[in-house]
Amino acid sequence: EPVRLKDYRVPDHLIDKVDLDVKLRATATQVTARLSIKPNPKGRPDTPLVLDGDGLAARRITLDGVDLDLASGFVTPSQLTLTSPPQRPFILEIETELDPTANTRLMGLYRTGHAYCTQCEAEGFRRITYFLDRPDVLSVYTTRIEAEVSEAPALLSNGNKIAEGKIDGTSRHFAVWSDPFPKPCYLFALVGGDLGSIHDEFVTRSGRRVALGIYVEHGKEAFATYAMDALKRSMAWDETAFGREYDLDVFNIVAVSDFNMGAMENKGLNVFNDKYVLASPATATDADYAHIEAVIAHEYFHNWTGNRITCRDWFQLCLKEGLTVFRDHEFSSDMRSRAVHRIADVRTLRAQQFPEDAGPLAHNVRPDAYLEINNFYTATIYEKGAEIIRMLKVLIGDEAFAKGMDLYFERFDGTAATIEDFISCFAESAQRDLTQFSRWYNQSGTPLVSVTAVYDPAARTFTLDLSQSSKPTPGQPTKEPFVIPVELGLVAGEHGDLKLRAGEEDGASGVELGRGIIELTTPRRRIVFRDVPVRPSPSLFRGFSAPVRVEYDWSESDLVTLVAHDSDSFNRWQAAQTFATRLLLRSVEAVRAGGAPAYEPNFIDALRIVTETSADPAFTAQVLTLPGEADIAREIGQDVDPDAIHVARKALRAAIGHDLSQPLLAAYARLEDKGPYSPDAAAAGRRSLRNVALDLLVSGEIPEGVRLAAAQFASASTMTDEIAALGALSQAASAERETALESFYQNHAGDALVIDKWFALQAMIAEPGALARVKKLTAHPAFSLANPNRVRSLIGAFAAGNQTQFNAPDGSGYDFVADAVLELDRKNPQVAARLLAAFRSWRSLESVRRGQAESALRRVAGSPGLSPDVRDIVERSLA
Ligand code: ARG
Ligand code: ZN
Numbered sequence: 085e086p087v088r089l090k091d092y093r094v095p096d097h098l099i100d101k102v103d104l105d106v107k108l109r110a111t112a113t114q115v116t117a118r119l120s121i122k123p124n125p126k127g128r129p130d131t132p133l134v135l136d137g138d139g140l141a142a143r144r145i146t147l148d149g150v151d152l153d154l155a156s157g158f159v160t161p162s163q164l165t166l167t168s169p170p171q172r173p174f175i176l177e178i179e180t181e182l183d184p185t186a187n188t189r190l191m192g193l194y195r196t197g198h199a200y201c202t203q204c205e206a207e208g209f210r211r212i213t214y215f216l217d218r219p220d221v222l223s224v225y226t227t228r229i230e231a232e233v234s235e236a237p238a239l240l241s242n243g244n245k246i247a248e249g250k251i252d253g254t255s256r257h258f259a260v261w262s263d264p265f266p267k268p269c270y271l272f273a274l275v276g277g278d279l280g281s282i283h284d285e286f287v288t289r290s291g292r293r294v295a296l297g298i299y300v301e302h303g304k305e306a307f308a309t310y311a312m313d314a315l316k317r318s319m320a321w322d323e324t325a326f327g328r329e330y331d332l333d334v335f336n337i338v339a340v341s342d343f344n345m346g347a348m349e350n351k352g353l354n355v356f357n358d359k360y361v362l363a364s365p366a367t368a369t370d371a372d373y374a375h376i377e378a379v380i381a382h383e384y385f386h387n388w389t390g391n392r393i394t395c396r397d398w399f400q401l402c403l404k405e406g407l408t409v410f411r412d413h414e415f416s417s418d419m420r421s422r423a424v425h426r427i428a429d430v431r432t433l434r435a436q437q438f439p440e441d442a443g444p445l446a447h448n449v450r451p452d453a454y455l456e457i458n459n460f461y462t463a464t465i466y467e468k469g470a471e472i473i474r475m476l477k478v479l480i481g482d483e484a485f486a487k488g489m490d491l492y493f494e495r496f497d498g499t500a501a502t503i504e505d506f507i508s509c510f511a512e513s514a515q516r517d518l519t520q521f522s523r524w525y526n527q528s529g530t531p532l533v534s535v536t537a538v539y540d541p542a543a544r545t546f547t548l549d550l551s552q553s554s555k556p557t558p559g560q561p562t563k564e565p566f567v568i569p570v571e572l573g574l575v576a577g578e579h580g581d582l583k584l585r586a587g588e589e590d591g592a593s594g595v596e597l598g599r600g601i602i603e604l605t606t607p608r609r610r611i612v613f614r615d616v617p618v619r620p621s622p623s624l625f626r627g628f629s630a631p632v633r634v635e636y637d638w639s640e641s642d643l644v645t646l647v648a649h650d651s652d653s654f655n656r657w658q659a660a661q662t663f664a665t666r667l668l669l670r671s672v673e674a675v676r677a678g679g680a681p682a683y684e685p686n687f688i689d690a691l692r693i694v695t696e697t698s699a700d701p702a703f704t705a706q707v708l709t710l711p712g713e714a715d716i717a718r719e720i721g722q723d724v725d726p727d728a729i730h731v732a733r734k735a736l737r738a739a740i741g742h743d744l745s746q747p748l749l750a751a752y753a754r755l756e757d758k759g760p761y762s763p764d765a766a767a768a769g770r771r772s773l774r775n776v777a778l779d780l781l782v783s784g785e786i787p788e789g790v791r792l793a794a795a796q797f798a799s800a801s802t803m804t805d806e807i808a809a810l811g812a813l814s815q816a817a818s819a820e821r822e823t824a825l826e827s828f829y830q831n832h833a834g835d836a837l838v839i840d841k842w843f844a845l846q847a848m849i850a851e852p853g854a855l856a857r858v859k860k861l862t863a864h865p866a867f868s869l870a871n872p873n874r875v876r877s878l879i880g881a882f883a884a885g886n887q888t889q890f891n892a893p894d895g896s897g898y899d900f901v902a903d904a905v906l907e908l909d910r911k912n913p914q915v916a917a918r919l920l921a922a923f924r925s926w927r928s929l930e931s932v933r934r935g936q937a938e939s940a941l942r943r944v945a946g947s948p949g950l951s952p953d954v955r956d957i958v959e960r961s962l963a
Contacts, residue, residue: 199277406469702769741784895936
C-alpha cells in the first residue's frame with residue numbers, strides 16, 4: 085500500500101526527549117532508549133501509540149518504570165503498539181539488541197572499516213530503536229556511547245560533548261553528547277571508531293568559536309585538508325550569502341568507506357562517503373575536488389535548510405534537497421566560474437533528470453504517493469527541485485527572492501514545514517500569486533517549448549510565437565500550463581544584442597522587456613518586436629532560465645552567430661550543442677540507413693573560432709565536448725539504436741580532432757601546468773581544455789596526439805592528467821592500452837577510490853568484450869559487492885556509462901545487470917534498486933533491445949523475495 089500525501093495527519097503523540105544509551109559491541113550492541121512521550125494536543129485523543137521498528141529485537145520494555153510483558157504480543161520486529169497509552173506524559177524505556185556487523189543494508193547502525201556508524205535518513209532510526217520515525221516528530225537528544233577504548237577511541241554524536249571517561253575496572257570508556265536543537269530522528273547519528281582526525285576552528289560573525297573536526301581512516305589525515313578548507317569557506321559563505329550562522333560549538337565530519345549515498349547532514353555530525361572527503365593531487369581529479377567542495381557545502385548548508393527547518397513529511401523532501409542543491413550550486417558558482425558552472429549543472433540535469441522525467445519512473449518534484457521513500461532520492465527531487473528555485477528567483481528578481489528566504493528562515497525556524505509554507509514566503513515578498521508556479525512541484529515531465537519566428541524587413545518587426553506542451557507521464561494524462569520564464573535576447577551578428585522594443589498590444593510589457601524575461605504562462609503567446617533593423621538570431625532561455633526542452637528551427641548561420649556573438653555564454657555553449665545535436669541526429673539516420681556519418685565544415689569552423697579566440701579554457705573545453713550518447717538517445721526519443729549513435733558521435737569527434745589538430749595541439753602546448761598544483765578553477769580549467777584536446781587528437785588519430793597521450797600518462801603528476809591520458813589511450817583496443825591499465829593498477833593498488841576510477845574506465849570501454857572484462861573484474865580481489873562505491877564504479881558505470889554494451893542487442897548487458905541487482909538485493913536493497921534504475925529509458929529503444937530489456941525486467945519482477953525497494957522500481961518500470 086503506498087503512502088499518500090493526501091492522507092497526512094499530525095502525529096497523535098509527540099516525543100519531547102530522547103535519552104539514548106548505546107553500548108557498542110561488534111555483534112551485540114545494546115541500545116537503551118528512554119523516550120519522553122506525550123499525547124499531541126493537536127492530535128486525536130485516546131489513540132493507540134504505534135512505534136516503528138525494522139528488524140528489531142526487544143530485550144526489555146518499561147512504562148514509567150514498570151516492566152511490560154514482551155510475550156504479550158504488543159511488540160514485533162517491526163512495531164511496538166500500546167493500545168491504550170497513558171493520556172498524560174509518560175516514559176517508555178526500550179532496550180534493543182543489534183548486530184551492526186550483520187547490517188549489510190548500511191541503514192541504521194553498521195560497521196565500516198574501523199568504525200561503527202549510523203545512517204538514519206530516511207527510515208533507518210527504526211533499525212536502532214522503536215520510534216515515531218517521521219520527520220514531524222522533533223525531540224531533544226542526549227546520547228551516551230560506550231565502547232572498548234582500543235576498538236573505538238573516538239566516540240561522536242550530535243551536538244556538544246558534555247561528559248566522557250573511563251569505566252572503572254574495564255577496558256571500556258564512554259562519552260555523552262547533548263544536542264539542544266529539537267530534531268527528527270532521521271538527523272540522529274553516532275560514530276565510534278579508531279580514526280585519525282584533523283582539527284580547525286571557525287569563528288562565526290557573531291563571535292561563536294566552532295571547533296571543527298574531520299575524522300578519517302588513520303594515515304589519510306592529509307587527504308582531508310581540502311575538505312576542511314571547503315567547510316570553512318562554506319560557513320563563511322552562508323553568513324554573507326544567506327545570513328545563516330552556525331549554531332553549535334562543534335561541527336564534525338566523519339568519512340567512511342561504505343556508504344549508500346554521497347553524505348548525510350546529521351546535526352553537528354555529518355557522515356560522508358569518503359569519496360567526497362579525501363583528496364590529493366595524485367589521487368583525485370579536478371572534478372573530484374569540485375565534488376568535494378560541493379558536497380561539503382551541501383551538507384553544511386542543510387544545517388539551516390533541512391535541520392533548523394525540516395520537512396513535515398517525506399513528500400516534502402525537495403523542500404530541503406532542492407533548496408540545498410540550489411544553495412550549493414550558488415556557492416560553487418561563487419567559488420568558481422559561474423558561467424562554466426551553469427553549463428556543468430545543466431549537463432547534469434539533462435543527463436540525469438530529463439531521462440527520468442521522460443520515462444516510466446517520472447514523478448513530481450513533490451510526489452503524491454510512494455511505496456519506498458528511498459527510491460525518491462532522485463535527480464528530479466534534487467536537481468529539478470533546485471532548478472525550480474532558481475527559476476523562482478529569475479521570475480521574482482533577486483531582491484524579492486532574498487526577502488522571501490529571510491521570511492522563510494524567520495517564520496519556520498524550528499518547524500517541520502511544507503512546500504506551501506516555503507512558497508508563501510515568496511508570494512508575500514514578491515506580492516505575487518504563485519499558485520500557477522506551484523504546478524512545477526505537482527506535475528511531472530519536461531515541458532517542451534516550441535518557438536517560431538518571422539522577420540518582416542518592411543515593417544521591421546520580428547514576431548515570436550511561443551507555445552508550451554507537456555506529454556503525459558505516469559498517472560498524469562494531461563497537464564495544466566506552467567509558468568515559464570524565457571530569458572531572451574535578439575542577437576544581430578557581431579553587433580550583439582538589439583534593444584528589445586514592443587508594446588502591450590504587441591504582447592510584451594515594458595517590465596518584461598526591461599529585464600529581458602518573457603513569461604509564458606498560457607499554452608501559447610505571441611510577441612511582436614518593433615524597430616528590428618535586421619533579421620536577428622534569437623537567443624532563447626539564456627542561462628537555461630527554465631528546465632524545459634526547446635524547439636526552434638535555427639538556421640546554421642544563426643547557430644554560428646550565437647556561438648560567436650551571444651552575450652550569454654551559456655547560450656554560446658548551447659548553440660554549439662544544438663548544432664552538434666542536429667548534426668549527430670542526421671548522422672545517426674545516415675548510419676542506420678547504411679551510409680556514412682554526416683560532416684559539416686561550418687560546425688567545425690564554429691568550434692575552431694572558439695578554440696582560437698576564447699580566453700576561458702574551461703569554457704572552451706565545454707564547447708568542445710559533444711553531447712553524450714545518452715543525450716543523443718534522449719533527443720531521438722524513440723526507436724533508439726545505441727550502436728548507430730556511438731558510430732555517429734565517434735566519427736564527429738574524429739573529425740574535430742583531425743580538422744582542428746593545429747589549434748588543439750597549440751592549446752595543449754600553451755596550457756601546460758607550470759609551478760605547483762592548485763585545485764582552483766582557473767588551473768582546473770586549463771587542465772580540462774588540455775585533456776579535452778588530447779582526447780580529440782587521439783580520436784582524430786593524430787600521431788602527435790597519441791604520442792602526447794602516452795607521454796602524459798607516463799609522466800603525469802596529477803590524477804586529472806593521469807586518468808585523462810589513460811582514457812584517451814583506452815579509446816581503441818591495443819596492447820599499449822592493456823599495459824597502461826595494468827601499470828595504473830600497480831601504481832594505485834590499495835587506494836580504493838583510485839581503483840574505482842580504474843574499474844569505471846574499463847566498464848565504459850565501448851567495445852564488444854567490455855562485458856566479459858566487467859564480469860572478470862567482478863572476481864578481482866579489489867572488487868566487492870558489499871561496498872557501494874565498488875558496485876557503482878564497476879556495474880553502475882557499465883549500466884549507465886556504456887550505452888552500446890549495456891544495450892547489446894543480444895540482451896547480455898541487461899542480463900548481467902539484472903543478475904547483479906538480484907544478488908545485491910539480498911544484501912543492500914537500496915543500492916540494488918538504484919542500479920536497476922539504469923533501465924529507466926528502456927521503452928525508447930528499438931524493438932529488439934526493447935524486447936530484451938523487457939524480458940530482463942520481467943525476470944527481475946518474477947524473482948522471489950524481492951525487497952520493496954527493487955519491487956517498486958521494477959513494477960513502475962514495467963507499468
Ligand atoms: N540527505 C542526504 C543528502 O544530503 C541524503 C541521504 C539519503 N539517504 C538515503 N538513505 N536515501 O542529500
Ligand atoms: Zn541533501
